[in-house]
Amino acid sequence: MSCRSCLAGESLYEVRLSDPENEAVAGAIAGFLEERGAPKQSKRDTILLRESAVADFYDFCLDHMSPASMDYRVNEGDWKPIGALPDELRERWVEGIIAEERVVTYAQPIVAADGDIYGYEVLARFLDDDGKLLSPADVFAAAKRRNRLYALDRMCRMAAVRSAVHLEGKVFINFIPTSIYSPQHCLRTTTALSRELGLDASRFVFEVVESEQVEDLDHLKSILSYYSEQGFSYALDDVGTGFSTPELLRDIKPHYMKLDRGAADGVSGDPAKQRTAGELLSAAMQVGAVPLAEGIEREEDYRWLQALGYRLFQGYLWGRPEAIRPVD
Structure with a gap:
């Protein structure tokens, strides 16, 4: 199908x-x-x-x-x-990116509270006809307007899975739930590729992006249920109003919950951001999710969130996203 x-x-x-x-x-x-x-x-x-x-x-x-x-x-x-x-x-140019698979993968480290590498988030970057990098936001916006979001999102997921053979630890991969029509059909190529490459499903964490735009929560739950049945974990990125109730979070049962950069950057000196960080941490603990803070650039923010109870961290403090190179 x-x-x-x-x-x-x-x-x-x-x-x-x-x-x-x-x-x-x-x-x-x-x-x-x-x-x-x-x-x-x-x-x-x-x-x-x-x-x-x-x-x-x-x-x-x-x-x-x-x-x-x-x-x-x-x-x-x-x-x-x-x-x-x-x-x-x-905006037909985006068709060439999809047809020719002009995507490269970058990885940014995710560290544990003790500073050890826990895994990586794999990020997609796109190339124009001359091999120059394009804005990912522009590419996804063009694909959305042309109703090609699934094809682009699928290409990125597959590239990220292939890149996992060159990485250690957990591999976080973004996906857009509104682009997926039927999990059983749209996602089976992802699971098949991971098996073909001999990669254990437990290494992968599929990260819901644009979570605030999800209107059909039953559809989202069917996607996450499929991932869970296949042995994958999943994360909620930038938990918004759509996931604000403890009952709903318990229903979705995320394995990871991410505090976004806007709330993490400068948190050590901002009471409003501290409240947001505390609320997400409390919600994560209630549903058994691992709390992860992203966008960390300052040592003082890392130390403050570490003392609060956050277990994983991501940001320029440990490295910018870098192109994934095969290891000989």
């Missing part, structure tokens, strides 16, 4: 006409479109187009149809006004 959003091939556009005159024009050109590679048009009120043809069709509809009543979607994603199509097409 697969979905078009998961694949690296050419995107499929569906244009909804929503007007009898638009439908009449579309019916007149259906054969023309199919002769030029478009899928067979099976509905009167929609047109299916491959991406290679959609720009020309957009120009045509501006001249001969009523675009104000038209909208479109890509790879069965959300519907958008047809006027948003030019911006969509300008």
Whole structure:
């Protein structure tokens, strides 16, 4: 089972006409479109187009149809006004990153309270056509707008798992839960790859990012349950309002909970940040999760959080993310 959003091939556009005159024009050109590679048009009120043809069709509809009543979607994603199509097409560059797997992995150490290395967080970085690094935020934003978030997120997860053979200890890997349609189908390639490489599942910690944007908590729980059944651990990153109740945290049962950089940086001298750090630590202890503070740059913040009871730490104090190099 697969979905078009998961694949690296050419995107499929569906244009909804929503007007009898638009439908009449579309019916007149259906054969023309199919002769030029478009899928067979099976509905009167929609047109299916491959991406290679959609720009020309957009120009045509501006001249001969009523675009104000038209909208479109890509790879069965959300519907958008047809006027948003030019911006969509300008972001086709992200398709090349996915198709050519232009991703490199970086690792940042995670240390225990005594300063020993506990593991690493693996981070994805992307390359443009010239091999220069791109902003990860820009790449993920473009993929989200094109409904290609799963394909990009999957590529990053697979690259991170492959990188684990060059690392010691636990390996923390980010994933975006809203990009996963069905855990049993979308995540099985990740589990299969770890087994193929001979990597014990207990080494991996899958880290929920954008947790504050998760609206379907039952779906998130199904993902985390799948990971747990496969022997993996999972962490909640930047625990937000969606996970604020002790009952819900007990239901999700995270193995790790991360205090984000905004609350950790300068915590030794900031009473408000100290309250936040204490609240997360208390919540973690209630559900049996390991508390981890990230974004640590100052020795005094590390010592303060260490004395409070935090067990794991991450930040520039121990090293910036560095490209993972195979060990000969």
